[in-house]
Amino acid sequence: MTASVSFSVVVTNYNYRAFVCEAVDSALAQSRLPLQVIVVDDGSTDGSPALLAQRYGGDARVTLLMGENAGQLAAFRRGLEQVRGDVVCFLDADDCWLPEHLARLGEVFDARADVDFVFSDLELFGQQQARMRYADRAMDLGYTVVSTYMLMHWYGAPTSALALRTPWAHRTLDLPASLGAFWRLSADNCLVFGTSVLGGRKYYQPTGCVRYRIHGNNGWWSNRTPTNEYLNRFRSCGLIEHYARTIGLDARCVDFAKQEFKTKPAPSWREARRYAALVRLRRGSWWRGLERSLAILAAAWRRRGELPVEFKGLS
Structure with missing residues (x-):
């Protein structure tokens, strides 16, 4: 019988006091309970640290990490240092999950020891309602090194729909300071591109359980100007080349x-x-x-x- 994997959830928050408790509560309410929920506050100035301490300071299921503002990549790394689970999921503080999300992801990770990275669909809510999906069915994407390196194809989803085995998270987030400075925002690119280029096997598992909030403060969604799109592609190219160099890929x-x-x-x-x-x-x-x-x-x-x-x- 295949052993069940354990899940750790890293919730990253920066000035989302109005939403962060909904995100944390959704992780705690999973039908397949996570081994731990780690909340990283990235130097919020809106009262988030006090609220989190009041709400979860005495909850043994939650680890609170407070610190100075250093950006999303740094928050990912700080949370990852505390991860004990076999699989780590990252959840943005303005998003949330329906209760069956981890159970649906677990169906893949439990049955497929060869799968390293699973991503899901998203249900947009708030200022816009829509569904974002990679395909119309579950799909074993196999290996994606060549396609990612040559075409910069993005086999993934935004942060809250990503899950990967913990050693792969460590590998993808092991970046030099000179490169890490570019990823204060959109650090999910590091998880997505890194796993592909370094040789992880990917799987798309639509759970129908990831709720992606659209609001005025969404950095990625509200800043899709031609300039920002170009700069993101430019930075992504450098990121992919870094991962490729570490394994001698050309x-x-x-x-x-x-x-x-x-x-x-x-x-x-x-x-x-x-x-x-x-x-x-x-x-x-x-x-x-x-x-x-x-x-x-x-x-x-x-x-x-x-x-x-x-x-x-x-x-």
């Missing part, structure tokens, strides 16, 4: 795109097209590149057992 990895695609048991047609484009970047004749692309698409066709939507009507 553009020659494109030669293994076909082998990486084979690690995906039932890829989507979007993923098949992505790898069909990747294999054409390999050295050699354009005709050989086209053959490789068609081989990828044919393999996806056989494994899915159906024609892609765009091909229906042409058979």
